[in-house]
Amino acid sequence: MADKIYTAAMTGCSFMHNEMKAMLPLLLSPDADALLKKEISENNILLIKSETSRKKAVLEFKRRFNAVPRVFWEWFSTVSESTQLWAMFFVNLKTYRIYFDFQVNVVLNNWAGISRTVTYNDILSEFYQISASNAFVDSWSKETKDRITSSFITLLRKVGLLDAKTSELRSPQVNEEEFAYFLKINEAWFLDACLLEPYVINRIKSYAV
Numbered sequence: 001m002a003d004k005i006y007t008a009a010m011t012g013c014s015f016m017h018n019e020m021k022a023m024l025p026l027l028l029s030p031d032a033d034a035l036l037k038k039e040i041s042e043n044n045i046l047l048i049k050s051e052t053s054r055k056k057a058v059l060e061f062k063r064r065f066n067a068v069p070r071v072f073w074e075w076f077s078t079v080s081e082s083t084q085l086w087a088m089f090f091v092n093l094k095t096y097r098i099y100f101d102f103q104v105n106v107v108l109n110n111w112a113g114i115s116r117t118v119t120y121n122d123i124l125s126e127f128y129q130i131s132a133s134n135a136f137v138d139s140w141s142k143e144t145k146d147r148i149t150s151s152f153i154t155l156l157r158k159v160g161l162l163d164a165k166t167s168e169l170r171s172p173q174v175n176e177e178e179f180a181y182f183l184k185i186n187e188a189w190f191l192d193a194c195l196l197e198p199y200v201i202n203r204i205k206s207y208a209v
Contacts, residue, residue: 005097006130006137009063011147012056015158017088019046020061024073027065036062067095075181083178089159090182090190098137102126102152103193107161110169111195117167118156123149161195171195180207 022045026035039045040054048054065073068091076087093100106126110118127145131138156162160172172194182190183205191201 004136006134007096007098008140008144008148009056009060010092010096010099010151011144012053013060014151015088015092015155016057016061017085017158019057020064020088021084022046023058023061024065024077027061028070028073064091064095067091069185072185079178079181080175083175085159086174086179086194089155089194090187092155093190093193098127098130098148099152099155101130105129107156107169107195108192116169118153118162118169119167120149120153123152169195171197171200174200176200176204177207179204183208 023036023039026032026039026045029035036058040051040058043051043054046054046057048057072087072091076084079087093103102123106122107118110116110122124145127137127149131140131145153162157164161170162168163170174194174196179191179196182188191204196204
């Protein structure tokens with residue numbers, strides 16, 4: 001079972017930030033299962049042409065929804081659009097262990113290095129390091145590994161951590177008062193994962209008191 005801490009399921013559903021937001025009322029409803037089944041059938045919200053693709057997307061939305069406490073989503077609904085984007089990044093790191101490993105083992109390490117860049121090959125190299133010690137990941141096809149690598153690079157670009165042209169990492173500007181929530185729920189690691197400078201993290205801590 002240790003091998004199965006990883007999943008390649010995110011290949012069936014990209015970041016889809018806006019779609020996840022649109023699906024939240026359904027996921028939060030006491031009738032969530034029935035409402036999600038209806039959405040798969042009727043396609044009123046997702047507007048994804050293929051029913052098979054809708055099923056995959058809904059399965060991943062449920063997986064992401066369940067990766068954090070319900071109160072997280074209640075907080076999510078109250079914060080700014082920019083913080084919601086970071087919150088969705090957080091959810092992806094919590095949902096998909098391989099994304100978390102990429103962020104910690106590659107992005108953070110490279111951020112602490114000289115060049116402060118991350119390339120496709122950097123992520124792919126970490127992928128093969130994981131494969132070497134995990135039989136389940138090793139069994140994935142090259143196409144699957146390429147798709148996951150590309151999806152993670154896209155994720156970094158969407159939240160503004162990675163420059164698409166130069167592959168340079170960036171320390172972002174965030175709503176510091178709203179970001180204090182991650183400290184309040186004992187997820188301080190996420191502030192480092194967002195490449196926030198120490199002085200910014202210190203200011204955020206002042207809001208968490």
